[in-house]
Amino acid sequence: MFSTGEGEYGRKEALFGSLFFESRDKGGNITSATLGIADPTGLFIVFALLFVVLIGIQLALHRLRNYRSALIAERTGNG
Known part of the structure; x- marks a missing residue:
C-alpha cells in the first residue's frame, strides 16, 4: 500500500475499508505514514x-x- 508510485500520496483503504494507510509529503524528502483502523x-x-x-x-x-x-x-x- 505504501508504494503507490513516485510522487503519489494519499489515503488507501484495505480489507473492506477496515484498515487505512495514509502517506503525506512533509517536505524536505520526508514522508509521513499513518496506519490504523477506519471501521x-x-x-x-x-x-x-x-x-x-x-x-x-x-x-x-x-x-x-x-x-x-x-x-x-x-x-x-x-x-
Missing part, C-alpha cells in the same frame, strides 16, 4: 468467518476420528 465492522466479520471455519474444521476432524475408531473397533471385533 472495525469488516475486521469483526472477517474474524467471525474465520472462527466459524475453524470450528467447522475441528468438528469434521472429531467426526473423522470417531469414524476411524469405529472402523478399527469393528475390524478387530471389539465393536
Whole structure:
C-alpha cells in the first residue's frame, strides 16, 4: 500500500475499508505514514468467518476420528 508510485500520496483503504494507510509529503524528502483502523465492522466479520471455519474444521476432524475408531473397533471385533 505504501508504494503507490513516485510522487503519489494519499489515503488507501484495505480489507473492506477496515484498515487505512495514509502517506503525506512533509517536505524536505520526508514522508509521513499513518496506519490504523477506519471501521472495525469488516475486521469483526472477517474474524467471525474465520472462527466459524475453524470450528467447522475441528468438528469434521472429531467426526473423522470417531469414524476411524469405529472402523478399527469393528475390524478387530471389539465393536
